[in-house]
Amino acid sequence: MNTAQRLNGIGEYYFSKKLREIDQLNREGRQIISLGIGSPDQPPHPDVVKVLNEESVKPNVHGYQSYKGSPVLRKAMAAWYRQWYGVELDPDQEILPLAGSKEGIMHICMTYINPGDLVLIPDPGYPTYRSAAALAGGNTTPYHLTEKNNWRPDFEELKNLLAKRRTGQDGVLMFVNYPQMPTGQLPDKKLFEDLVSFAKANQVLLVHDNPYSFILNEKPMSLLGIEGAKEQVIELNSLSKSHNMAGWRVGMLSGSKERIDEVLRFKSNMDSGMFLPVQLAAARALELSQSWYDDVNLVYTIRRKKVFELLQSLNCSFAETQAGLFVWASVPPASNDGYDLSDTLLKESNVFITPGGIFGSEGNKYVRVSLCTTEEKITEAIQRIKN
Numbered sequence: 001m002n003t004a005q006r007l008n009g010i011g012e013y014y015f016s017k018k019l020r021e022i023d024q025l026n027r028e029g030r031q032i033i034s035l036g037i038g039s040p041d042q043p044p045h046p047d048v049v050k051v052l053n054e055e056s057v058k059p060n061v062h063g064y065q066s067y068k069g070s071p072v073l074r075k076a077m078a079a080w081y082r083q084w085y086g087v088e089l090d091p092d093q094e095i096l097p098l099a100g101s102k103e104g105i106m107h108i109c110m111t112y113i114n115p116g117d118l119v120l121i122p123d124p125g126y127p128t129y130r131s132a133a134a135l136a137g138g139n140t141t142p143y144h145l146t147e148k149n150n151w152r153p154d155f156e157e158l159k160n161l162l163a164k165r166r167t168g169q170d171g172v173l174m175f176v177n178y179p180q181m182p183t184g185q186l187p188d189k190k191l192f193e194d195l196v197s198f199a200k201a202n203q204v205l206l207v208h209d210n211p212y213s214f215i216l217n218e219k220p221m222s223l224l225g226i227e228g229a230k231e232q233v234i235e236l237n238s239l240s241k242s243h244n245m246a247g248w249r250v251g252m253l254s255g256s257k258e259r260i261d262e263v264l265r266f267k268s269n270m271d272s273g274m275f276l277p278v279q280l281a282a283a284r285a286l287e288l289s290q291s292w293y294d295d296v297n298l299v300y301t302i303r304r305k306k307v308f309e310l311l312q313s314l315n316c317s318f319a320e321t322q323a324g325l326f327v328w329a330s331v332p333p334a335s336n337d338g339y340d341l342s343d344t345l346l347k348e349s350n351v352f353i354t355p356g357g358i359f360g361s362e363g364n365k366y367v368r369v370s371l372c373t374t375e376e377k378i379t380e381a382i383q384r385i386k387n
């Protein structure tokens with residue numbers, strides 16, 4: 001049987017292949033230090049694990065769960081949005097827990113995109129936006145983020161791209177993500193206001209992907225915090241990075257009741273509610289105080305200094321104010337591009353860093369280094385490079 005046509009042009013996810021290659025090199029005895037993916041290596045708060053343990057031994061928690069998630073989790077999500085972002089959400093109508101925000105990207109694409117619909121994708125950006133929109137049949141069109149423009153959209157370019165709509169009446173989906181991955185660029189209120197007014201003026205549904213707002217960032221912001229945004233914005237969020245729970249698969253989608261109901265029409269046919277003890281433990285995680293975020297960020301701050309040192313030893317240049325789990329840096333003139341530098345490092349120093357080109361052509365001259373490895377390992381990587 002042949003694979004479906006919708007898979008044409010969709011390759012296996014870069015890291016799915018690359019991690020296999022690194023595994024193989026390790027089996028050959030190479031002991032690669034991987035500074036690739038953004039999977040937090042530290043555990044969740046002990047109280048969170050305690051809730052999971054206590055709840056999972058109960059006899060009555062093993063059945064199917066509500067498609068809309070446990071009310072306890074939805075309430076905790078609403079309280080978290082109020083406390084940290086100053087955004088009011090109705091826990092019964094404006095929040096949908098997700099088994100990970102990556103999955104949510106697919107749910108949104110399947111809910112809104114018809115074959116041929118224009119979908120605006122940040123370049124550089126998280127590769128799943130493009131692949132999920134393409135799987136849904138969308139006409140995926142990159143909008144360019146450049147260092148010169150502080151990795152922000154050029155609204156003139158966006159207006160020009162809207163001309164690619166089949167008719168002036170067509171709705172358009174646009175993915176945005178600040179703090180931006182891979183560039184680490186932070187948002188400010190003006191950027192968010194401009195995005196919402198652009199969306200309002202042009203029938204654009206903004207999908208704001210917001211998993212990094214607590215990492216190396218003192219002022220978490222939600223696009224839903226902009227007045228009138230609920231009509232134009234669906235926001236994805238996640239506990240993967242902020243609470244060291246990437247493997248638990250807990251995320252959320254927030255927006256108006258109409259948007260939540262629309263996505264639920266697709267999602268409830270795709271999956272079921274998460275394991276209840278996971279949901280209750282996630283609710284506990286969302287109640288953690290400032291000191292949790294401070295402790296997590298202290299570790300990343302120390303590692304980031306080391307990563308700066310590593311990048312300096314490679315003659316890369318970078319901004320020191322980036323948020324999120326990575327440092328984004330431009331390659332020195334001696335390297336053709338990020339692929340060249342990444343391949344050379346892997347071959348000569350047994351260190352893996354991600355070539356920026358996997359995030360789009362605007363990332364070609366860059367590399368991305370993850371902070372999800374211990375300080376000792378980063379120090380060892382620097383030694384290997386120097387040797």
Ligand SMILES: Cc1ncc(COP(=O)(O)O)c(C=O)c1O
Pocket residue numbers: 038100101102103126177181209211237238239240246250251
């Ligand atoms: C920008 C961005 N969005 C979404 C995700 C997916 O996160 P989750 O674990 O919630 O699926 C990632 C993960 O790396 C990411 O970098």
